[in-house]
Amino acid sequence: MTFHFNFTIEEHLEDELASLGDEDLTLDSSKNSVSKSQKGNGRKCSTGQFDLSQNHFYDHKPVGNATSSLFRDSPLNAAHSSTNLQQHRKQPCVSVAKEHALPQDLKKLLENKVVETLSGLPHVSVSIMKMALLGKNFPEENIVSQSVSSHSDLITGVYEGGLKIWECTFDLLAYFTKANVNFAGKKVLDLGCGSGLLGIIAFKGGAKEVHFQDYNSLVIDEVTLPNVVVNSPSGEDGMKEPAPKRVTGLKLAQELGQCRFFSGEWSEFCDLVLNSEKHFIKYDLILTSETIYNPDYYSSLHQTFHRLLDTNGRVLLASKAHYFGVGGGVHLFRKFVEERNVFETRALEIIDDGLQRIVVELTFKHPG
Numbered sequence: 001m002t003f004h005f006n007f008t009i010e011e012h013l014e015d016e017l018a019s020l021g022d023e024d025l026t027l028d029s030s031k032n033s034v035s036k037s038q039k040g041n042g043r044k045c046s047t048g049q050f051d052l053s054q055n056h057f058y059d060h061k062p063v064g065n066a067t068s069s070l071f072r073d074s075p076l077n078a079a080h081s082s083t084n085l086q087q088h089r090k091q092p093c094v095s096v097a098k099e100h101a102l103p104q105d106l107k108k109l110l111e112n113k114v115v116e117t118l119s120g121l122p123h124v125s126v127s128i129m130k131m132a133l134l135g136k137n138f139p140e141e142n143i144v145s146q147s148v149s150s151h152s153d154l155i156t157g158v159y160e161g162g163l164k165i166w167e168c169t170f171d172l173l174a175y176f177t178k179a180n181v182n183f184a185g186k187k188v189l190d191l192g193c194g195s196g197l198l199g200i201i202a203f204k205g206g207a208k209e210v211h212f213q214d215y216n217s218l219v220i221d222e223v224t225l226p227n228v229v230v231n232s233p234s235g236e237d238g239m240k241e242p243a244p245k246r247v248t249g250l251k252l253a254q255e256l257g258q259c260r261f262f263s264g265e266w267s268e269f270c271d272l273v274l275n276s277e278k279h280f281i282k283y284d285l286i287l288t289s290e291t292i293y294n295p296d297y298y299s300s301l302h303q304t305f306h307r308l309l310d311t312n313g314r315v316l317l318a319s320k321a322h323y324f325g326v327g328g329g330v331h332l333f334r335k336f337v338e339e340r341n342v343f344e345t346r347a348l349e350i351i352d353d354g355l356q357r358i359v360v361e362l363t364f365k366h367p368g
């Protein structure tokens with residue numbers, strides 16, 4: 001099922017999108033402009049100015065020559081494709097963390113968006129969204145044009161892949177169903193959320209609170225937030241109603257009161273959430289898919305789990321066994337974790353079609 005929200009597209013952008021090779025599009029090429037401008041994003045990135053030696057984010061030596069990587073762009077629903085990596089040198093930078101509020105005008109959130117359904121979950125079409133944003137000027141964060149022009153799904157330290165749904169997301173979703181994972185009353189973090197489908201399922205499953213985090217501010221604003229809205233009880237249907245009946249920001253904000261949205265690098269994100277409340281309650285569940293591709297980030301990721309997970313909580317992580325070209329993968333990450341001696345790791349599910357994928361659980365070795 002596909003819904004369109006007031007959407008027109010410049011022809012040359014259609015050509016650019018065609019080069020992305022994304023999923024089938026239903027475009028009206030007779031129209032010739034993007035109807036309304038989208039707001040810019042507050043991503044701050046200190047390329048070249050950040051003192052890498054002072055940040056544990058970079059204290060792990062890259063494996064081989066994988067100083068950074070580039071994932072070839074592939075169809076969204078290409079989440080189902082295998083990983084294809086190339087080497088790509090780039091100066092790393094750090095995305096400063098910030099919290100994103102639900103905008104007052106929720107109609108704007110779905111402007112220029114097309115909603116599709118995958119695994120029973122409505123979500124915005126990323127390829128359409130990319131196309132709508134291609135013509136826009138973002139002084140700070142132009143990850144769409146960078147990702148399109150470099151034909152990559154990942155530019156280390158700049159864009160970390162949240163603009164597409166990666167296949168291990170579906171492995172975790174399947175695991176939730178198979179293992180009947182109970183979200184009711186839990187405080188959940190969707191770490192490296194991209195589309196946010198994991199957190200959305202937790203939200204639908206009665207989680208007490210769900211936090212979404214992505215490296216890129218634009219991903220939160222243009223993908224995660226709209227997806228959460230269309231999956232909320234009165235989200236998409238409410239938006240289709242004529243103005244007087246349309247769901248107001250207030251009503252939706254109430255419905256989504258237990259959701260919070262953050263962008264930024266993991267260490268920065270930890271500092272932000274831990275300082276955001278006087279008595280921060282840690283997460284019962286941290287859900288994370290395809291976030292261990294880069295060994296440079298292991299230290300920061302491990303610390304995030306350590307700092308934010310409740311002592312009786314668990315991390316459910318889904319990953320490919322190995323990320324060619326970047327060097328990360330399940331074996332290396334588990335070795336890293338075991339050396340730190342804080343968490344127990346356990347393989348819950350091994351998916352063996354083509355490149356092996358694994359669902360792993362992390363729990364504290366010494367729970368509270």
Ligand SMILES: C[S@@+](CC[C@H](N)C(=O)[O-])C[C@H]1O[C@@H](n2cnc3c(N)ncnc32)[C@H](O)[C@@H]1O
Pocket residue numbers: 160161162163164165166167168169191192193194195213214215216264265266267288289290291297300
């Ligand atoms: C390959 S994408 C996976 C997105 C999504 N979980 C999925 O499976 O579709 C990796 C995600 O991890 C996050 N990420 C990776 N490295 C990060 C870092 N160092 N700090 C913060 N977020 C990071 C990015 O935001 C990105 O969305």
